[in-house]
Amino acid sequence: xxxxxxxxxxxxxxxxxxxxSLRSLARYRDLLRYLVRASIAKESTGRVFGAVWWVxxxxxxxxxxxxxxxxxxxxxxxxxxxxFVLIGVTAWKHFQSxxxxxxxxxxxxxxxxxxxxxxxxxxxxxAALAETFHFFxxxxxxxxxxxxxxxxxxxxxxLIPVVVAIQLVLLLGVSFALSALNIFFRDVQNLTGYxxxxxxxxxxxxxxxxxxxxxxxxxYELNPFATILPAYHSILLEGRLVNGGRxxxxxxxxxxVLVGGYLVFTRLERSFTRVD
Amino acid sequence: xxxxxxxxIVVRNVxxxxxxxxxxxxxxxxxxxxxxxxxxxxxPFWALRDVTLSVETGEVLGVVGRNGSGKSTxxxxxxxxxxxxxxxxxxxxxxxxxxxxxxxxQPELAxxxxxxxxxAFLGQSRRTMNELxxxxxxxxxxxxxxxxxxxxxxxxxxARLGFSIATHIEPDILLLDEVLGVGDLEFKxxxxxxxxxxxxxARSIIVVSHDLTFVEKxxxxxxxxxxxxxxxxxxxxxxxxxxxxxxxxxxxxxxxSAAPPPAAPxxxxxxxxxxxxx
Numbered sequence: 294x295x296x297x298x299x300x301x302x303x304x305x306x307x308x309x310x311x312x313x314s315l316r317s318l319a320r321y322r323d324l325l326r327y328l329v330r331a332s333i334a335k336e337s338t339g340r341v342f343g344a345v346w347w348v349x350x351x352x353x354x355x356x357x358x359x360x361x362x363x364x365x366x367x368x369x370x371x372x373x374x375x376x377f378v379l380i381g382v383t384a385w386k387h388f389q390s391x392x393x394x395x396x397x398x399x400x401x402x403x404x405x406x407x408x409x410x411x412x413x414x415x416x417x418x419x420a421a422l423a424e425t426f427h428f429f430x431x432x433x434x435x436x437x438x439x440x441x442x443x444x445x446x447x448x449x450x451x452l453i454p455v456v457v458a459i460q461l462v463l464l465l466g467v468s469f470a471l472s473a474l475n476i477f478f479r480d481v482q483n484l485t486g487y488x489x490x491x492x493x494x495x496x497x498x499x500x501x502x503x504x505x506x507x508x509x510x511x512x513y514e515l516n517p518f519a520t521i522l523p524a525y526h527s528i529l530l531e532g533r534l535v536n537g538g539r540x541x542x543x544x545x546x547x548x549x550v551l552v553g554g555y556l557v558f559t560r561l562e563r564s565f566t567r568v569d
Numbered sequence: 570x571x572x573x574x575x576x577x578i579v580v581r582n583v584x585x586x587x588x589x590x591x592x593x594x595x596x597x598x599x600x601x602x603x604x605x606x607x608x609x610x611x612x613p614f615w616a617l618r619d620v621t622l623s624v625e626t627g628e629v630l631g632v633v634g635r636n637g638s639g640k641s642t643x644x645x646x647x648x649x650x651x652x653x654x655x656x657x658x659x660x661x662x663x664x665x666x667x668x669x670x671x672x673x674x675q676p677e678l679a680x681x682x683x684x685x686x687x688x689a690f691l692g693q694s695r696r697t698m699n700e701l702x703x704x705x706x707x708x709x710x711x712x713x714x715x716x717x718x719x720x721x722x723x724x725x726x727x728a729r730l731g732f733s734i735a736t737h738i739e740p741d742i743l744l745l746d747e748v749l750g751v752g753d754l755e756f757k758x759x760x761x762x763x764x765x766x767x768x769x770x771a772r773s774i775i776v777v778s779h780d781l782t783f784v785e786k787x788x789x790x791x792x793x794x795x796x797x798x799x800x801x802x803x804x805x806x807x808x809x810x811x812x813x814x815x816x817x818x819x820x821x822x823x824x825x826s827a828a829p830p831p832a833a834p835x836x837x838x839x840x841x842x843x844x845x846x847x
Contacts, residue, residue, distance in 0.1 A: 320692065321689065321692060323685075323688075323689045323693075323694060323695050324686075324689035324690055324692075326689075327682070327685060327686045327689050328686075331675045331677065331678055331682075331686065334675075334677050334678060335675070335677045405672055405673055405690075406650070407645070407650060408650070408669040408672035408673075409650070409669075409672050409673060409690045409691065410648055410649035410650045410664075411690050411691075411692065563652045564652075566645070566650055566651050566652075567587065567651070
């Protein structure tokens with residue numbers, strides 16, 4: 294007899310509830326896989342270049358900034374400035390697209406949540422994982438692009454997945470909290486757009502951290518990307534990791550953000566189907 | 570689990586409240602304004618109130634009531650979609666709802682991939698779906714279109730695929746909404762047969778219906794909801810009789826449209842008490 298007891302809607306503490314929902318997430322991993330695949334497929338159909346856009350996008354964006362800084366403002370003064378910007382733009386795009394597509398798809402799927410019962414966290418999770426897939430493709434392309442510039446793969450490249458993992462954890466925490474809140478307050482989506490744009494300039498994408506005056510440095514480095522992006526830069530361009538200790542701290546912080554974000558999501562998801 | 574072995578679903582004191590204010594979409598500005606000025610208290614609306622019922626294994630429960638009496642809300646609660654504000658719901662076994670066909674279809678993916686996706690939404694493993702792909706494809710009659718992206722399907726093709734998927738996943742507890750006639754005449758006939766089969770195999774069924782003859786003939790028990798409360802719960806012939814009487818009174822009081830619109834019998838079901846799979 295395959296009878297399983299399915300307690301629907303038990304009253305339980307938030308932590309217990311979060312744990313239950315995590316376990317059901319694990320049961321629905323096939324769904325997660327299909328959603329990730331669907332979201333990847335969606336972005337490459339109906340376009341001439343298809344998947345090439347994931348790579349082309351950051352390159353074109355980087356080219357605009359490189360032109361702006363090198364030609365209009367008279368130079369960034371860093372070795373391999375083009376590659377430097379490309380790394381930052383690619384990494385930032387992962388975070389930005391992950392969060393905003395998490396928010397957007399959760400809203401879009403709200404109708405579906407009224408029709409089928411499934412763990413709702415798969416929605417923002419699948420958006421983030423699809424973006425992470427793109428990110429890895431773009432990183433792979435970077436390695437190839439960098440070779441003509443005399444930047445060759447080194448042993449520290451093995452650390453890249455660790456940095457990406459930290460960034461993904463942070464992204465998930467932010468995305469869970471914001472996509473849940475956005476169901477109730479749709480201006481969260483607009484607000485996030487502005488904050489992310491601001492965050493782009495407040496993170497070392499176009500300039501290295503030392504450009505920030507000493508007296509603002511402490512505040513500036515509260516931004517986790519002031520640690521994450523230099524980690525990519527140093528690994529990919531210099532073959533070393535400049536800030537391992539700080540990166541570990543950011544990792545722990547990101548985990549805390551993830552736990553917090555997931556709790557917010559769990560608390561709010563039970564009311565998702567009630568809002569119209 | 571000796572005491573509960575014969576139960577498939579238990580609903581105790583369930584209430585669903587729609588605070589018409591809280592659940593409305595608001596902007597942050599409005600929310601902040603309310604935080605400062607105090608929010609206007611809206612009268613809470615109970616879509617369901619103190620609903621208690623249980624369904625045993627092998628039973629077919631018919632749910633009747635006027636439009637807006639809470640039938641759909643009850644189905645949403647039973648399907649695990651809507652969380653009640655009060656009370657407890659317990660399901661023993663896998664619940665599956667035929668409430669919306671084709672929910673979760675991804676237009677960019679081919680029909681075949683959507684079969685897997687839908688299955689995943691319904692909590693089915695890939696292994697199960699691997700076995701079901703063939704019968705589902707066959708039943709839908711889509712032929713080679715199964716490998717074409719769904720965005721190129723007609724509405725009828727989509728509905729046929731949705732129906733095929735939903736009815737090939739065999740739940741322990743089946744929730745049925747009445748509106749199931751999709752596709753052309755031939756497909757409709759096949760749908761009816763398919764539902765009959767399902768009814769025979771499911772461990773219990775809860776069906777919302779406006780067709781009282783159907784309820785009397787097929788159901789083993791009947792629940793009559795009125796304004797979100799249980800007006801009556803018991804043997805179908807008795808409950809339906811009470812419901813009919815009440816509708817007549819209401820119809821006499823408010824002339825034209827108080828009684829529910831007569832619905833054509835969509836499915837003819839065999840009594841299926843005691844039939845079990847496995």
